[in-house]
Amino acid sequence: MDEILERGGLEALVEATRVREDWFCVAGAVRGLCAAGEFGQAWAVVEPFAATGWQPAVRTGADVLWRWGRVDQALELARPAGPQEHAFDTWRDYAEMLVRAGQLDDAIGVLGPHLRDPRALDALVEMTAGLGCDERVLELLAPIAEDFRRAPERDDLRALWVVLPAQARVLERAGRTDQAVQLLGADVAARRYGVLNTVEFYAELLARCGRIEELGNLADTHRHSAVHPYVRALESLGRTEEAEAYLRGLIAAGLPGWFESMLMELLIRQGRFDDAIKAAEHTFDDLYDSNLLQGALILLADQGQHDKAIGLTQGRSPEFLAENEAYWLRSNRWWLMGEAGRAREAIAEIEALPTDEVEDREVTIAWLLAQDARVEEAITLLHSLPGKRAATDQAELLIRQGRFTEAITAIPDVATQREEERGARAKQHGSASPDNGHVYDDPWAAPNTAPLE
Template identity: 60%
Template sequence: MNVDDLEWQRTHNGRVLTQLVDSLVEHGCLDLLVETARERGDWACAQAAVRGLSAQGEWERAWEVIAPFAATGWRPAVRAGADVLLGLGRTSQALDLVRPQDGDEDGYDAWRDYAEVLVGAGRVDEAVDVFAARLWDMRMLWALVEVTEERGHDERVLELLTPIAEEVRRDPEQPRARALWAAPSAQSRVLERSGRADEALRLRAEDVVADRGWPSDTVDDYAKLLARHGRLEELRELATGPARYNAVRPYVAALEAAGRFDEAEDYLRGLIAATPYPGNYESRLMELLMRQGRTEDALQVVEHTFDDLYDGNLLQAAMILLAEQGRHDRALEIAAQRSPEYLTENEKFWIRDNRWWLMGESGRCREATAEVEALPEGEVDDRELTIAWLLAQDGRLDDAIARLRPLPGIRAATDLAGLLVRQGKYAEALSVIPDVATRREEERRFWTDRAQQTEPAGGL
């Protein structure tokens, strides 16, 4: 186990392996994950095991799992180890473990971790001191806000933030202000949570009016602040004024939350009529109408884009929304109705994959499988994986597993592992995932082969 392997795992495991080990925790496989973490140095297994053991109050076992990982000095493992030590009541050891070293390359992460452990130990004043000495970094500024939430230190935080926010407002073009341009937003958040929402609203309103050339987040921040406090009239003025673009979504959401659906619809239709390229507004109106169950009205808003060969096409967005409502057949129908030109351009690119997915979700697995199998093997990316998924959707797990077993690559392995979990074969599910050394060697061979394939033939 070393830092390089651990960092590689973090960037290559992805969500799939995390979902796999989390499902094993749900099935009570903590002992299996503990053993796999110990034997293979697998970070995904170690994380899941530590979370599960900690949730059960088994802090000593959690420390046995995380200690070898933390000993490498790798920052995520060090942070997780410190949390376990806090759970054990070994505060001094936790702080010693996570304390930044001179020349620490992960400066921000290291100091934030240290401050968070201080907070976890109940030493909030010391954590604030850590941030106070480093507020030239925007990330530290936001970390101060986040780490101190609900810790009873808002006045102290405001003492630090307010001078910086005022400096940014006075001269937004100077280098320090450019680096800390979100200080007014951070100040606003702390004012709001400390019960001073009116002051936060006043300052944000002044920021919008002043238009100091800050990013559009200023308008978005103010709009959301208005919405949270039910200030719909002021929000309407913002959403219909010159800075409206970043206030549209909060305004529509606020109207919808208040049950004022007709107003939200009329507002969006007005924007669509007044905008030369209204795709974003059409998309939001479609979503609004879909949420109200007005499926055909929603489709009518956007169907004129469905044969567009450019970026304004909302066909896939409509298909996904229909699928979320369980309207798989309707999604398939609108895809099939496309012009020959559009289908020629997009059939292989994305439509047929989406069609097979929709057919699988709607119980037409065998029909979809037949379509895939009728195509030449080189014609479909991930052909075998697609067929295996359709077989599993059809309840034919053994057939799907048999299809996946001979396939190379981590995606096939994780799909196979997921099916084995469904059959209760938990140990086998983990065993089919290649270890880190094997996966790294596979990746090295892949890139070597690719480089050789792209080398020009012959010499100079």
């Protein structure tokens, strides 16, 4: 929907909301109407969805009302209807709307009872940034942080590990960098870790503060989490030779870690493509997770080096091809050929293979036809194919031609998409799991019980 808006298809989206009960169309139309200053029309489009109480629609509706200048109405819509103890999103959205309305104290009060929920901690830190209330936020975080530091292994406290980097972030933005480094450094030394390693946050803090020597020392003792931030920090300071030498030293020492990958990425960012390939090519026929071939293909393609990448798909060992050619190497090669202006060669390769050996054969050919400027042929082929992927690809091509209404019509409705997903799950697991009428909290499952006028 964003691409439709970017290409001037707002009118088609608005019209689609009148005939399709589709949240994607509604959300796209609302974004476009608000950007055009048509807040009244945007509210008319979203109001039936917001009236159902579905939180994404409530959030969008409250945003429209606030931007329209109807602040009280926005707050009323965003206000949770009841306790809703297990619906944190509603309280977070309400608090954010209070902040936008200039009612910071009330927003903090709304989140206060929920601060033992890690999501509330993150929300508090995010929504108060730049509002001059860092000291108050730190007062709220301090007792929670101390509880976690005393007993990080306790089941009822384990999830609160996020308070450590949160506290450091607020101290940093409050200008108390030394204290942030001291506290988080002590947490790392004491191995107070959570689901994500506290070392990563500490390394990023040291990098932001320019404490490169301390970051280097941390990388020496916590290679898994701190080497990458250290290398990027050196690179940002123009010390790329030092970063390269550091990584090569780790590789030469045979230390475990993805250091060849980091070195390859570093060299590619410098435009040293041949050196990057040389640094990683010894892994390209590896049958295990240490193989960097696909990563190399993608990184080279990102730099416009499609022909170099295509060359790497050739000359691979028979053992590697037996494991990977049909699984992913062929499709990557055809993608690269399409991007390199060699779509006809790729189509010829596909057509030379037995039909049942190429997954998504017709969809792939359609993409290559489009790359070869044979867009109408691609659209015709995709139109004849079943499934959401073919429909989506067809819609994208139609959008690029400015045929917005046709593109929207090509996308299957919610019921059809759900049925296709059920079929895919049934095929994968042997039997479909019961739906029980449950409506999931995702955009395509938005309940639209009130018809648009």
